[in-house]
Amino acid sequence: MIPSKPRLSLLRIVEMNIGFFGLQFSFGLQQANMGPIYGFLGAEEATMPLLWLAGPVTGLIVQPIVGAMSDRTSTRYGRRTPYFLIGAVICSICLFLMPYSSALWMAASLLWILDAGNNITMEPYRAYVADRLSPGQRSTGFLTQSAFTGLAQTLSYLAPTLLTAFVAKDVLDENGIPVIVRIAFVIGAILSISTIVWSVWRVPELPMTTDEKELLREKPLTLKATMAEIVDAIREMPKPMKQLAVAMLCQWYAMFAYWQYVTFAVGRAIYDTSDPSSAAFRDATLTAQQAGALYNFIAFLGALALIPIVARLGARLVHATCLTASGIAMLLLPGVDTTGGLFFLMLGIGIGWAGMMGNTYVMLADSIPPERNGIYMGIFNLFIVIPMLIQTLTMPLIYNSILRGDPRNVLMLGGCLMIMGAFATLFVDAGHRTPREQTRSTG
Numbered sequence: 001m002i003p004s005k006p007r008l009s010l011l012r013i014v015e016m017n018i019g020f021f022g023l024q025f026s027f028g029l030q031q032a033n034m035g036p037i038y039g040f041l042g043a044e045e046a047t048m049p050l051l052w053l054a055g056p057v058t059g060l061i062v063q064p065i066v067g068a069m070s071d072r073t074s075t076r077y078g079r080r081t082p083y084f085l086i087g088a089v090i091c092s093i094c095l096f097l098m099p100y101s102s103a104l105w106m107a108a109s110l111l112w113i114l115d116a117g118n119n120i121t122m123e124p125y126r127a128y129v130a131d132r133l134s135p136g137q138r139s140t141g142f143l144t145q146s147a148f149t150g151l152a153q154t155l156s157y158l159a160p161t162l163l164t165a166f167v168a169k170d171v172l173d174e175n176g177i178p179v180i181v182r183i184a185f186v187i188g189a190i191l192s193i194s195t196i197v198w199s200v201w202r203v204p205e206l207p208m209t210t211d212e213k214e215l216l217r218e219k220p221l222t223l224k225a226t227m228a229e230i231v232d233a234i235r236e237m238p239k240p241m242k243q244l245a246v247a248m249l250c251q252w253y254a255m256f257a258y259w260q261y262v263t264f265a266v267g268r269a270i271y272d273t274s275d276p277s278s279a280a281f282r283d284a285t286l287t288a289q290q291a292g293a294l295y296n297f298i299a300f301l302g303a304l305a306l307i308p309i310v311a312r313l314g315a316r317l318v319h320a321t322c323l324t325a326s327g328i329a330m331l332l333l334p335g336v337d338t339t340g341g342l343f344f345l346m347l348g349i350g351i352g353w354a355g356m357m358g359n360t361y362v363m364l365a366d367s368i369p370p371e372r373n374g375i376y377m378g379i380f381n382l383f384i385v386i387p388m389l390i391q392t393l394t395m396p397l398i399y400n401s402i403l404r405g406d407p408r409n410v411l412m413l414g415g416c417l418m419i420m421g422a423f424a425t426l427f428v429d430a431g432h433r434t435p436r437e438q439t440r441s442t443g
Helices: 010-016 018-040 048-052 054-071 081-100 104-132 135-163 179-202 210-217 223-235 239-269 279-313 315-335 339-367 370-380 382-398 407-425
Strands: none
Touching (some): 010 179, 018 048, 018 104, 018 179, 018 239, 048 104, 048 382, 054 081, 054 104, 054 223, 054 370, 081 179, 135 179, 135 339, 239 382, 315 407
16 A cells, blocks of 8 residues: 655745756756757758757656666665756756857757756656655646746746846857846756755655665666566556657657757748848847747746636546647747737646646656656656657658748647647546546556
């Protein structure tokens, strides 16, 4: 029998997720700035996705391994905490160095290392939340995490705009990257490590039970044992987790394409430019970042609003609705020609993003055995990075031939995929109105 876990106050649930704020501030800086940074350094639109390979490839390799290792780790600080701290240090260093990139190869290389650090932190953090909370509090935990994602990315997207109050937007470093971008990355470097330290200090991991320690002694922390555990876990993957794969493929292909091309789409739709070296493109970059800040702020508020709604209706139905809203917004976005119209559509993007960062993990936590939280959170990341990898490899093939070399058509493709993902979500046997205890059931 699984011992009951102590209920945490809302304040403690908030504190345990503050580290996610720093982690997602880092992700937000990437989403908002890597496309423009690559443009400033001379990248071409059609091959742009290849420069984003770092995220999906490092996630594909790092997260399952780190997730499995964290299940097998036992230290005085806990099972997951060492991974948080190592990953946060790596992230901070790379964030500090990124805006000093002097060439495409340097920026791309730093992104690889930065994404490795983010991935070392990410899934152990998800597992930590599942470890720490009772079934009845899981939706609150993951949706609070989603709220911090929205808040962090709101501020990371908005940071360059806010910094124009102190530094002109056209002041550039020697590499052509605006100074406001460099300052934003330095802020991100500081937040990455400081917030993680706060969370693990204020809400430490629960001590392992005698049964858990005994089980851990039977699982040596070796590469061979870890890889064998990953293969075994994939073979015994719970059926609801398998069912989530189709929805995840659709929504993450769409969202990754959105991040890569939204700035270029805004440049064409509102500013009538496709030249990354022009002042109009810098205006488009700031507008896209402001829109990104808005959708993330909506995601922040939306995630909080979804807590009682998910408790009443279940995560599955709510998530399908969220994806539909996002899909409609993406389909309409290429037709806007004013910033007001763009900002209005961020309502749909924000609702979808809130669902993606919270509801899917509520559904996952319903269906996986607790002693495998780490490895299944890591494997579940494959459902995110494989769609990203597919998008990265296929977009250069279809960008000119099928999508006519127009980033606005990329967003329309994303909208169709979001709606397909909503339909696929309805067939997932998880995220019901009554949360399940985590079991060993497989399918």
